[in-house]
Amino acid sequence: MGKRTQRLAALIRKETTQLLRDRRTLTIIMTLPLIELFLFAYAVRLTVDHLPTVVADMSMDPQSRSFVNALVNSNYFDITGYVASQADVVRAIDEGRAKAGLVIPPDFATRVERGNAEALVILDGSDSFSVSSGYSAAVAAGQDRALGLATEKARRLGIDLKITPIVASVQLLYNPSLNDLIFIMPGLVAMLLQILTVLTTAQAVVKEYELGTIEGLLATPARPLELVVGKLAPNMLLMLVNLGFTTLVGVFWFGVPFQGDPWLFAWLSVLFVASGLALGLLVSSIARTQREAQQVSAMISLVSMLLTGFIYPRGPMPAAIRLVGNLIPLTYFIRIARGIITKGIGLSFMWTDAVALVIYGVVILGFAAMMTKKRLG
């Protein structure tokens, strides 16, 4: 037993030395998640307001002007120019000068009086976020204005018209002010860590194959299991420090509220990083060169970004695609991270995901061990 611990300690020392010697790689690993967190925090705006808008106001009467003002006051549209016709509006959007356009036909005031006025909002459909923000903003502003005009008219006719028999207050739980970072942070941290874990693990092992040093290691008295543990322990520690640090920056620098139990999060993170290592090991048993390891990892990263629910919701995906997402540990951990960080719920609400993560880790590790044995055998 003493011998085994000694061997393991020696292996861990070797790996740690190797890890610490490659300063540049270490720096990249440690700073990458931070840089990306900062970029996401400052770069990503999911609700797009102040869309550059051109106006073709063919009436130029008080009614049309107040309608334009209503749109501007919604803060979603910034008037960048006036043009003469609908064709000019389309052209401005074609050229990319504007993302939205407003067309008000002639005789707007008279038509409002008669009750059949029409206005047209045109949106640039080549930019997804601008369109969805612009669409709801335009519809809401238009309807608002119409209701305002109707009440005004009714009042002149002597009818006391209450336009709000029902007030529906729509509340966003966990994220009442629609802070983009609250959506992104838990998933982003988890995703980056998984990408790094899988990649560094796979590359460290494959490098050993490529250089032929694995034969040397196998010739030592160390058993394969000890080799694996020795190899992975420093990496796992590094990733956990990384995960913890990035989370702290998210919470304390960017003020993303951490609602749940930090210790629960820490324990489940260990589970998550371990499953990432197992996946990396599996990749290493399949890939022959570092280049291949890198390509397989890139594929896993892409799948992680798309299918785990990090950005795009898993609900509407076809069942087969959802199944592919289940092959990635991130899928389980994103729900856990959001649950603990954003929702502040406890283990009783998400034990299924925790159990899934454990089963996943064990299965993948077993699989990786089998494949590695075959490869070395």
Place this chain on the structure above:
Amino acid sequence: MFKRIWTVMQKEFIQTLRDQRTLRIQIMLPVIQLILFGYAITTQVNHIPTIVADQSLDAVSRAFVDALTTSGYFDVIAAATSQAEVVSAIDAGRAQVGVVIPPGFAAHVGLDDAQVLILVDGSDLFTSQSAYNAATAIAQAHASQIVVQRLQRSGQVRPDQSWLPLDTRVRILYNPDLKDLWFLIPGMIAMLLQMQTVTLTAAAVVREREVGTIEQLLVTPIRPAELLIGKIAPNMVIALVNMLTILGMGVFWFRVPFQGNFWLFFALALLYVFSGLGLGLLLSTVSQNQRQVQQLNGMIMVLGLLLSGFIFPRSAMPPVIRLVGNIFPLTYFIPIARGIVTKGIGLAYLRNEVAALAAYVVVIMLLATWTFRQRLD
């Protein structure tokens, strides 16, 4: 000179073709990615699992719930009795939207002070956006409908008379049905082309350096520039094959319309490929080994994804961040790709974008050859 380039090119092509496995991955990767994107990405979410706590259970409250469900956005999966139960269902992730209707709803509607609470799971981005917009719009429309019915019953408005004096229509250019894939295909082509060219170029050069064969190549009469051109030729061919694959699959399988001129697109894509090659070379000169190349490249990919406008609109970013986005060739090609594929506009409208891309290619190529030469001395 051409003979020398030709010789290097032959060597590179032989090397590329020999590594069948890598080649297969390179050709297949975009296909897999497109399939994932095509089936995985949904940003307009409907059929959101909804739990209802209807404490009135009268005709008016039922009509309100019906208005929500018939929209197709909300699927009622369970009934609850209290608000706490609704929140708990959202906590557990069983439902993503909850509707709470307080007792005496019909009476309150009569008194014009009815209230409804709609709770939306704010931990999932697109779902909460869709749910929020849909719930607000439906509630508003339902309220106006009640007002109209009331007016008609009181005989002040004839049933056939339109009640709202203003009708705002919203038209979405280029992508009227807001199909997610239509937004994505042009950007994906741009992203994959950048990814392939940058990675392959950087990896090829660094590997040559790692193995030490670059010294041998340099003692031959070949000049650095000739060596580079020869080296990147096979990558260019692979990148173009990838582009055609995505485009073909996008247009014929996923039915994304190609509005513009194909040859214009092809010519500009060729120009764009050079920018990726330049960036890849630059990357190879600042990295010491394949691992670093890969890490830097991973960073470029993520940054490109975030800052180029591929997913998140650039117009909403702060100026400094937008400036950082200018480092990536992707940023210059996305407006061109969207312009030609989605909008169907020609060179006259794209003058500035094309000029920017050309300037980028010149600058990056000069920078790359310069640092490459420095590094070799």
